[in-house]
Amino acid sequence: MRLLAVEDDPVIRKDVKAALQASGFHVETAEDGEDAWFLGDTEDYDLVVLDLGLPGMDGLSVLKRWRANGREMPVLVLTARGAWHERVEGIEAGADDYLPKPFRMEELVARARALVRRSVGQGSPVQTLGDLAIDTNRMAVSVRGVPVSVTALEYRLLSYLMLHRDRVVPPTELLEHLYGDDDAREANALEAILTRLRKKLGAGVIGTRRGFGYFLDAAEGRG
Amino acid sequence: MRLLAVEDDPVIRKDVKAALQASGFHVETAEDGEDAWFLGDTEDYDLVVLDLGLPGMDGLSVLKRWRANGREMPVLVLTARGAWHERVEGIEAGADDYLPKPFRMEELVARARALVRRSVGQGSPVQTLGDLAIDTNRMAVSVRGVPVSVTALEYRLLSYLMLHRDRVVPPTELLEHLYGDDDAREANALEAILTRLRKKLGAGVIGTRRGFGYFLDAAEGRG
DNA sequence: TTTGCACTGACAGTTCACTGACACTCATCG
């Protein structure tokens, strides 16, 4: 899960980042409206947490410009306490949820998860790409219809690649997703998981772009 | 059965909670629309009892937002006496049943049970999966037609797995369902119940997906 | 050819789930 947190207060920003990272998000941050707008417009995030009170371009304007440019990622807006007009304007500008300050970190995490679940979990719980199929309800994986037994880490790695099927995912990002910053492992741990997973799935499912990262190979099985 | 009761009047809330707990529901409560919406959007309930007259966000808005977000749990709406327009609006907003105030607690319990039964079993109170059969009226369990005597906790665990037969249920969720957030037990308590239950049901009924959770094994007895 | 990233198999430590034993609580009954 790739997430952008936009918050100008360095203390809150640090706390928010820590809490979201602890619950498995890969968190990037922006401090002002200009940076936020640029990142949100050029990068692909699964979720954006956006403070409305920002220096430079204010949050509402950022959100409106994203939506005007067709950026559809879910956005969770942080508003000052009691600022009802901000909430209404936020919803109208295209926010998917709002959270009034001050808030407990657990609440932020819960809402973030709910938003992601909602945006991801629409439609069939079975995602397919080429010969590969992942049933996110049963945590089950199959290739060409044949069930493949995968472990917890293997499954998380695979579903992350499936979620970001449209790009090459760097190993650092995969490591962060699997372990978080807290207990970092060596890069080789990731390679070990990949080796085992490839042995189970067969060749050609997970591709490598040397120096950049890994990706799901859609060409396999041509469709 | 996990249930959310939304009611601002503390006296009624207490009575409702007591009555529903006495009939076997695990009851959580919310006092205003904001809390209700958040809980209903982030937690998984088997039933919601919702008073329409609430401070903050009113009940109808809460219900509409749940449905707009794809939350499908059955909702029983409580309306003021004679407020016909509220009932109509409630049904249109996605309520599954309504109950005009004042009401007798027995009636509330009866309707709550009916709603859960309707949403779970398609009319029949007996649900089957593979060799397993659960009679939700009698709280009776049988395997291959042979009655099995189960305790209260075992039954609740089993019926919850039956309710969510289409997915793997994490142990944390099972713990929440069995005990609620209030008095948490160690994960081992769950495993103890599972061991006893499996001994009664025989092998192959309840499956484990290591690192994810538990599920009812439909393949057993093939049908 | 050189360089360095990526891959692999083997191994060992760790974690996870399961299980039996025991203790505690509570209701029932004499």
Next chain:
DNA sequence: CGATGAGTGTCAGTGAACTGTCAGTGCAAA
């Protein structure tokens, strides 16, 4: 009131599955 038994949580031990590390190999890019 005390005995009894069912139900259930906790503890501790076990075995198996999982996974990180290591050491060595392969291979792509420059």
